[in-house]
Amino acid sequence: MSGSDHRDHAPDLTARLPPRQVLTAKFPVMSMDATPALSAADWTLTLKHGVRPLKRWDWAAFSALPRQRIVRDIHCVTRWSKLDTAWEGVALDDLLADAGLAAPTGFLLAHSADGYSTNLATADLLDGRAMIATHYDGQPLTPAHGGPARLLVPHLYFWKSAKWFTGLQFTAREEAGFWELRGYHLRGDPWKEERFGEGG
Ligand SMILES: Nc1nc2c(c(=O)[nH]1)N[C@H]1C(S)=C(S)[C@@H](COP(=O)(O)O)O[C@H]1N2
């Protein structure tokens, strides 16, 4: 015990930082374009298999789904990480259950009101790993951060968490989304440092 008769009471935050990430207390806004005007009254979420619509929720129907609260660390590929972010929303498991549906394929594209898209493996959205968030830190999600509703997939780099989320589309094959087409990795696991794809 010599040399360690004092204890470090600070929790080891660096152990929660994936490779080459830096801690921030701020919440930067990262958008490819302007914040779209999207009110809850206008908002709908459409679930599709390819071009075939499976189900659509308006705000009232979506708001009636079971809700969850989660606290997670988030990691942006531009190297900032933010710890213990608190979210409230609807788990993807509960959305699919409401549609009365088992996932028809292993891949999805998330679509957004600003024309953004990002691809995800179905497995990365299920078993409580992802939600459609409507609240951050106890408050309704601000427009800049994706309000009225955004996808939250906290175990992948934050570009996978589509803001102004309005569409979820099952695809037969893995299809690249907006940033993935521009060189970002198809999966984006921050712990494996999956920043760029082949040729990226
Ligand atoms: N619809 C949409 N979703 C998006 C983006 C975007 O430009 N449009 N940017 C992505 C990127 S690159 C990041 S890092 C996060 C940033 O979310 P924030 O602005 O809430 O920090 O949103 C992601 N989701």
Ligand SMILES: [Mo]
């Ligand atoms: Mo990002």
